[in-house]
Amino acid sequence: xxxxxxxxxxxxxxxxxxxxxxxxxxxxxxxxxxxxxxxxxxxxxxxxxxxxxxxxxxxxxxxxxxxxxxxxxxxxxxxxxxxxxxxxxxxxxxxxxxxxxxxxxxxxxxxxxxxxxxxxxxxxxxxxxxxxxxxxxxxxxxxxxxxxxxxxxxxxxxxxxxxxxxxxxxxxxxxxxxxxxxxxxxxxxxxxxxxxxxxxxxxxxxxxxxxxxxxxxxxxxxxxxxxxxxxxxxxxxxxxxxxxxxxxxxxxxxxxxxxxxxxxxxxxxxxxxxxxxxxxxxxxxxxxxxxxxxxxxxxxxxxxxxxxxxxxxxxxxxxxxxxxxxxxxxxxxxxxxxxxxxxxxxxxxxxxxxxxxxxxxxxxxxxxxxxxxxxxxxxxxxxxxxxxxxxxxxxxxxxxxxxxxxxxxxxxxxxxxxxxxxxxxxxxxxxxxxxxxxxxxxxxxxxxxxxxxxxxxxxxxxxx
Amino acid sequence: xxxxxxxxxxxxxxxxxxxxxxxxxxxxxxxxxxxxxxxxxxxxxxxxxxxxxxxxxxxxxxxxxxxxxxxxxxxxxxxxxxxxxxxxxxxxxxxxxxxxxxxxxxxxxxxxxxxxxxxxxxxxxxxxxxxxxxxxxxxxxxxxxxxxxxxxxxxxxxxxxxxxxxxxxxxxxxxxxxxxxxxxxxxxxxxxxxxxxxxxxxxxxxxxxxxxxxxxxxxxxxxxxxxxxxxxxxxxxxxxxxxxxxxxxxxxxxxxxxxxxxxxxxxxxxxxxxxxxxxxxxxxxxxxxxxxxxxxxxxxxxxxxxxxxxxxxxxxxxxxxxxxxxxxxxxxxxxxxxxxxxxxxxxxxxxxxxxxxxxxxxxxxxxxxxxxxxxxxxxxxxxxxxxxxxxxxxxxxxxxxxxxxxxxxxxxxxxxxxxxxxxxxxxxxxxxxxxxxxxxxxxxxxxxxxxx
Numbered sequence: 001x002x003x004x005x006x007x008x009x010x011x012x013x014x015x016x017x018x019x020x021x022x023x024x025x026x027x028x029x030x031x032x033x034x035x036x037x038x039x040x041x042x043x044x045x046x047x048x049x050x051x052x053x054x055x056x057x058x059x060x061x062x063x064x065x066x067x068x069x070x071x072x073x074x075x076x077x078x079x080x081x082x083x084x085x086x087x088x089x090x091x092x093x094x095x096x097x098x099x100x101x102x103x104x105x106x107x108x109x110x111x112x113x114x115x116x117x118x119x120x121x122x123x124x125x126x127x128x129x130x131x132x133x134x135x136x137x138x139x140x141x142x143x144x145x146x147x148x149x150x151x152x153x154x155x156x157x158x159x160x161x162x163x164x165x166x167x168x169x170x171x172x173x174x175x176x177x178x179x180x181x182x183x184x185x186x187x188x189x190x191x192x193x194x195x196x197x198x199x200x201x202x203x204x205x206x207x208x209x210x211x212x213x214x215x216x217x218x219x220x221x222x223x224x225x226x227x228x229x230x231x232x233x234x235x236x237x238x239x240x241x242x243x244x245x246x247x248x249x250x251x252x253x254x255x256x257x258x259x260x261x262x263x264x265x266x267x268x269x270x271x272x273x274x275x276x277x278x279x280x281x282x283x284x285x286x287x288x289x290x291x292x293x294x295x296x297x298x299x300x301x302x303x304x305x306x307x308x309x310x311x312x313x314x315x316x317x318x319x320x321x322x323x324x325x326x327x328x329x330x331x332x333x334x335x336x337x338x339x340x341x342x343x344x345x346x347x348x349x350x351x352x353x354x355x356x357x358x359x360x361x362x363x364x365x366x367x368x369x370x371x372x373x374x375x376x377x378x379x380x381x382x383x384x385x386x387x388x389x390x391x392x393x394x395x396x397x398x399x400x401x402x403x404x405x406x407x408x409x410x411x412x413x414x415x416x417x418x419x420x421x422x423x424x425x426x427x428x429x430x431x432x433x434x435x436x437x438x439x440x441x442x443x444x445x446x447x448x449x450x451x452x453x454x455x456x457x458x459x460x461x462x463x464x
Numbered sequence: 465x466x467x468x469x470x471x472x473x474x475x476x477x478x479x480x481x482x483x484x485x486x487x488x489x490x491x492x493x494x495x496x497x498x499x500x501x502x503x504x505x506x507x508x509x510x511x512x513x514x515x516x517x518x519x520x521x522x523x524x525x526x527x528x529x530x531x532x533x534x535x536x537x538x539x540x541x542x543x544x545x546x547x548x549x550x551x552x553x554x555x556x557x558x559x560x561x562x563x564x565x566x567x568x569x570x571x572x573x574x575x576x577x578x579x580x581x582x583x584x585x586x587x588x589x590x591x592x593x594x595x596x597x598x599x600x601x602x603x604x605x606x607x608x609x610x611x612x613x614x615x616x617x618x619x620x621x622x623x624x625x626x627x628x629x630x631x632x633x634x635x636x637x638x639x640x641x642x643x644x645x646x647x648x649x650x651x652x653x654x655x656x657x658x659x660x661x662x663x664x665x666x667x668x669x670x671x672x673x674x675x676x677x678x679x680x681x682x683x684x685x686x687x688x689x690x691x692x693x694x695x696x697x698x699x700x701x702x703x704x705x706x707x708x709x710x711x712x713x714x715x716x717x718x719x720x721x722x723x724x725x726x727x728x729x730x731x732x733x734x735x736x737x738x739x740x741x742x743x744x745x746x747x748x749x750x751x752x753x754x755x756x757x758x759x760x761x762x763x764x765x766x767x768x769x770x771x772x773x774x775x776x777x778x779x780x781x782x783x784x785x786x787x788x789x790x791x792x793x794x795x796x797x798x799x800x801x802x803x804x805x806x807x808x809x810x811x812x813x814x815x816x817x818x819x820x821x822x823x824x825x826x827x828x829x830x831x832x833x834x835x836x837x838x839x840x841x842x843x844x845x846x847x848x849x850x851x852x853x854x855x856x857x858x859x860x861x862x863x864x865x866x867x868x869x870x871x872x873x874x875x876x877x878x879x880x881x882x883x884x885x886x887x888x889x890x891x892x893x894x895x896x897x898x899x900x901x902x903x904x905x906x907x908x909x910x911x912x913x914x915x916x
Binding site: 303 | 568569601662663782783784789792793818821822825827829832833877880881882898899900902903906907909910
């Protein structure tokens with residue numbers, strides 16, 4: 001059984017690997033595209049020269065030289081989509097036993113073979129913020145990755161990206177919907193308690209930092225004992241680690257901004273923020289980003305006072321807004337989510353595009369290297385069959401650092417080979433059906449939508 | 465719009481006093497049922513669905529019906545004129561698989577959930593008796609152009625009877641299009657998932673045990689059907705011969721009779737090819753009328769489906785492929801494959817209610833992966849109307865049909881498109897919802913702060 005699974009997984013991995021050697025590395029010239037830069041408007045009939053993984057030149061009629069030419073006549077080019085709230089390629093999401101698990105790291109549970117990565121690439125996603133779940137007030141340390149499917153896990157991590165950490169407020173950290181009869185409830189159980197857990201952690205971290213400062217200044221002679229829980233929180237106080245705070249209700253999210261101001265740091269992003277529109281001016285003044293669903297709502301009580309005009313109102317107030325997925329499924333169609341901001345309130349086209357490209361890049365602290373089509377930025381680029389906000393558009397090519405990680409044409413061409421290989425594998429004794437000598441088939445573990453009853457299903461029940 | 469607010473301001477205040485603010489319903493949006501009249505949408509592009517597009521024409525709405533459609537149609541005297549220049553007229557979209565009205569807040573608010581009855585044989589559970597006419601999902605959905613939905617319970621083996629409703633009305637009767645449409649059967653399938661055990665987590669069954677359980681469930685289902693048939697025969701015999709005592713009334717069996725006799729359809733929730741073939745065989749063997757709901761791999765069983773005339777309501781555009789080695793676009797392509805194979809189909813959200821408004825984008829995505837645009841449009845209008853048996857009333861812009869009409873400023877399947885006018889049953893509805901209310905309440909908060 002194990003061997004069979006291994007073979008099938010091998011097959012899957014083969015299916016998704018970029019096969020064409022020509023697609024790898026080297027200079028590339030994308031010719032004659034409609035380029036939506038996300039920073040300087042839309043450029044018609046424009047070429048992009050990619051050299052050494054960077055956008056080297058943008059202009060008309062650029063000479064190809066030795067570069068491989070991709071004819072993009074009639075196609076649209078955008079920066080790669082960046083999903084600022086994802087749990088893809090994570091083999092664990094929540095360490096929920098304690099209310100503060102800042103010592104845990106998403107970096108330690110990354111699975112670079114998760115097929116969801118490839119499906120995200122096929123939807124034009126090139127980078128993501130991988131967050132710990134929201135089971136506790138202070139969760140684990142996040143990872144910022146580029147979706148370099150087929151590569152070793154080290155290649156996914158974006159070098160130099162600021163460190164991050166997950167916070168959470170409201171229903172999830174107080175475990176409102178996760179009561180197991182007979183089990184001792186975990187503190188906190190109210191919004192009062194959630195805020196105090198966070199305050200307590202910062203008070204302890206401040207004391208801890210002082211003990212180290214004193215030691216380093218020679219005021220004390222014995223080094224303090226290292227505390228893996230408090231070290232990441234000290235980094236927040238020092239402005240070295242971004243807080244990405246899950247929350248819904250405006251009152252509690254505002255309380256967190258005030259707490260941060262009291263301790264002298266700035267919140268990186270408010271995540272979800274379904275009620276962020278209720279205190280947009282305060283968010284703008286604090287300087288936090290907000291990363292939202294465009295229009296998901298009504299899936300829990302604290303997600304009921306929602307409106308899809310949220311993005312528009314935040315944008316209008318001058319807040320940096322990104323549209324995220326929090327879902328391996330939704331990740332594949334963020335372009336259409338961005339398009340909706342044009343309808344709900346009337347966000348201009350480029351600002352709508354920014355909400356899935358440059359804005360999340362800025363929120364993740366990687367805005368100087370990716371998120372727009374600008375000279376010297378990383379060549380994280382999507383070529384679309386049509387305007388990316390058209391319902392009929394699909395991604396044709398997705399590149400990261402100038403390398404092709406998704407190519408629809410090549411993907412389709414490979415399917416015949418795969419079908420043949422599958423057929424051969426199925427003939428093996430090992431893979432015979434039960435009843436004709438084979439073992440019981442493996443039932444896919446991933447819960448997916450499909451039945452009429454799926455509304456109670458979700459691939460992120462415990463996170464959003 | 466303003467007119468409606470003034471009119472119902474008193475009712476709003478009363479509702480808040482009565483129920484408190486934290487209500488599952490949406491007091492401020494309740495009873496906005498629009499106004500009747502004679503309307504003429506002039507100089508508009510008309511997309512009738514069942515006929516060629518009229519680039520510049522007129523649609524007349526009178527007495528709740530579409531009274532005239534065409535390029536050279538006279539505007540009746542006294543009709544309210546709506547300038548349709550630059551706008552397009554579509555039939556209201558129909559979502560053929562939802563739980564709308566039965567599932568307000570899906571997580572952590574069980575009091576708002578009426579979608580899954582307990583017990584495994586619930587033929588007498590009727591969605592029309594639990595649909596909440598005042599759920600905020602109604603307004604939120606219709607202002608995006610979806611005017612009619614098929615709402616169904618989810619439950620166990622026999623989940624109950626579904627209903628087809630218009631998204632307007634202050635009572636269930638006012639919303640009702642087909643009060644009792646189909647009997648939902650979650651067709652038993654082999655699954656090694658054996659439920660959750662508190663403190664332990666999911667239980668995995670032995671494969672043979674899983675097969676045994678499936679077989680037991682099918683036997684129970686067949687027995688229930690045989691009992692219902694026997695019950696019906698006993699009642700008929702008693703009706704003919706008064707010396708035969710009628711059977712004691714059994715609401716569950718009684719509810720099944722029109723379905724086991726093939727008078728009304730069975731809705732079979734199935735996804736895998738193997739299960740779909742088994743479900744179609746089940747329908748054929750028992751001479752039942754049936755519809756597949758879900759249908760991830762339905763196109764693979766196209767021969768069986770076509771042979772037995774079983775349509776498919778495809779609900780998986782927003783689903784992930786099940787197997788790691790499925791092509792990434794396996795489910796995006798589902799509708800295109802069904803269309804190519806000649807299977808009767810509709811595209812539906814399969815959503816509990818809150819996100820039924822995304823119906824046009826499900827169809828649009830199918831359009832991005834091989835389904836021709838015209839077919840994508842039909843898949844959320846005339847095709848679901850045909851499958852739901854309401855094509856004589858809804859699903860296209862044709863004279864004599866109910867006036868469920870949406871006027872847009874662009875392609876109705878495009879997420880950038882705005883709805884400009886909305887009619888259900890010929891009533892012009894305000895384009896407001898819980899979501900526009902929240903927008904209106906907060907959009908100027910920053911501005912007023914700045915003024916101070």
